Amino acid sequence: MAHLSYEEAKKAVIRGLIILGAITIIEVIIALLAKGHMIEGFHMNKLLYGFLMAVFSIIKALFILGEFMHLKYESKALRVGLALPFILILWAIIAFVHDGNSYLQRRLDSGNVIPVEMPPVPVLPAHETPAEHGEHVKK
Amino acid sequence: MADHSTVAEAHHEVDYGPAWKGADKPLKAGYGKLMMWYFLLTDAFTFSGFLISYATLRASSLTWPDSDFVFSTFPGGLHHMPLIFVTLMTFVLIVSSVTMVRAVQEGKRENKNGAAFWLGMTIIGGLTFLGCQAWEWTNLIKNEGMTLFTNPFGKHTTDGVYINEDGSEGEHFAAGANYIVHRHHGQWAPKKYKVLSGPEKGQVKYQAFGPREFGALFFVITGFHGFHVFSGVVILFIIMLNVISGVYVKRRNGYEMVEKVGLYWHFVDLVWVFVFLVFYLL
Numbered sequence: 001m002a003h004l005s006y007e008e009a010k011k012a013v014i015r016g017l018i019i020l021g022a023i024t025i026i027e028v029i030i031a032l033l034a035k036g037h038m039i040e041g042f043h044m045n046k047l048l049y050g051f052l053m054a055v056f057s058i059i060k061a062l063f064i065l066g067e068f069m070h071l072k073y074e075s076k077a078l079r080v081g082l083a084l085p086f087i088l089i090l091w092a093i094i095a096f097v098h099d100g101n102s103y104l105q106r107r108l109d110s111g112n113v114i115p116v117e118m119p120p121v122p123v124l125p126a127h128e129t130p131a132e133h134g135e136h137v138k139k
Numbered sequence: 140m141a142d143h144s145t146v147a148e149a150h151h152e153v154d155y156g157p158a159w160k161g162a163d164k165p166l167k168a169g170y171g172k173l174m175m176w177y178f179l180l181t182d183a184f185t186f187s188g189f190l191i192s193y194a195t196l197r198a199s200s201l202t203w204p205d206s207d208f209v210f211s212t213f214p215g216g217l218h219h220m221p222l223i224f225v226t227l228m229t230f231v232l233i234v235s236s237v238t239m240v241r242a243v244q245e246g247k248r249e250n251k252n253g254a255a256f257w258l259g260m261t262i263i264g265g266l267t268f269l270g271c272q273a274w275e276w277t278n279l280i281k282n283e284g285m286t287l288f289t290n291p292f293g294k295h296t297t298d299g300v301y302i303n304e305d306g307s308e309g310e311h312f313a314a315g316a317n318y319i320v321h322r323h324h325g326q327w328a329p330k331k332y333k334v335l336s337g338p339e340k341g342q343v344k345y346q347a348f349g350p351r352e353f354g355a356l357f358f359v360i361t362g363f364h365g366f367h368v369f370s371g372v373v374i375l376f377i378i379m380l381n382v383i384s385g386v387y388v389k390r391r392n393g394y395e396m397v398e399k400v401g402l403y404w405h406f407v408d409l410v411w412v413f414v415f416l417v418f419y420l421l
Binding site: 009010013014016017020021024025027028031032035037046050054057060061064068069074075077078082085086089091092093096097099100101103104106107108113 | 165166167168173176180183184188191192194195196197198199200201205207221222226229230233234236237239240241245248265272390401402406408409412413415419420421
């Protein structure tokens with residue numbers, strides 16, 4: 001914030017604190033609302049919820065980058081140079097989430113589904129732990 | 140030998156101008172600041188890799204415990220306070236970021252005491268965050284039994300009813316309800332229940348552990364972030380000592396070191412925004 005006078009810059013810092021704090025509070029309130037902690041029986045659509053949270057987080061991130069890390073006031077070449085590599089990350093998010101969904105689909109499609117709930121634990125000796133995710137317990 | 144010196148001399152004759160001696164700054168930022176930016180870029184890729192692997196593993200799991208169920212304890216033995224403690228941690232980090240901005244501003248004005256004071260405040264913020272994280276980890280490991288390889292937080296896929304020890308029916312639950320496998324005297328004690336929906340209706344089962352990736356991802360990713368906070372605190376401390384000793388008064392680029400460590404510190408806050416998003420909000 002080199003373009004501002006000292007007094008203005010000090011004010012801008014407080015403004016930054018309020019913006020980041022307010023967004024975080026809004027996020028948490030929406031989270032508690034969406035997960036049914038605020039209104040009995042109310043749950044938000046998961047896709048809409050995820051989208052909202054991602055948008056708020058990106059706003060926070062851009063604010064920290066732009067104002068706190070002064071990126072807004074750096075040269076365009078530096079900004080573009082730092083931003084372009086994130087195209088790879090964007091691709092990676094799409095590709096790997098798709099991959100994860102495909103794993104799940106294959107698990108469900110094959111007869112070899114790893115059960116979430118395990119076969120009954122007949123007797124549980126004191127030293128044994130309950131069935132692990134995906135392990136079969138001997139009868 | 141002779142050949143080499145000739146080559147060297149030939150090079151000497153060419154005048155590359157002042158740019159070759161570092162007069163030009165094509166990106167209008169000093170060497171140290173540029174390198175900090177490139178380091179942060181690589182670090183962002185490391186964190187992206189971690190967080191994307193979290194997304195992949197979560198997408199490939201049949202169930203995943205809900206964050207508002209797992210992270211719902213608060214110091215002082217308080218329960219059923221979903222996300223409140225971690226919101227507090229987020230605030231601590233935001234405030235420490237703000238004090239860091241003040242330190243950089245005072246450094247720009249060459250105000251030695253001001254810069255040192257605000258660096259000190261930032262260090263206190265960082266240590267507070269680490270303390271909160273230590274409490275959170277201790278609670279998860281000691282009280283709830285989550286480790287790198289064990290995740291006691293599970294989720295029911297069917298409706299059901301718990302069966303008490305005397306054989307009578309207890310509490311009912313619906314599909315999608317979260318549970319934690321409790322321990323008695325250090326031994327796992329999963330509760331027995333009767334399935335009331337789906338193809339296995341009528342069967343009696345025991346609570347199973349949740350997906351074990353949950354624990355591993357949580358400890359590795361928040362641990363890696365916590366390690367960044369810790370190293371940040373150490374670096375901030377060193378820079379604060381340098382400020383106090385007056386090293387930067389004599390430097391050509393003045394207090395630019397404060398700015399560089401500031402970039403690192405803000406980056407730690409930046410990463411937390413996304414750790415907070417994937418672990419606690421989504």
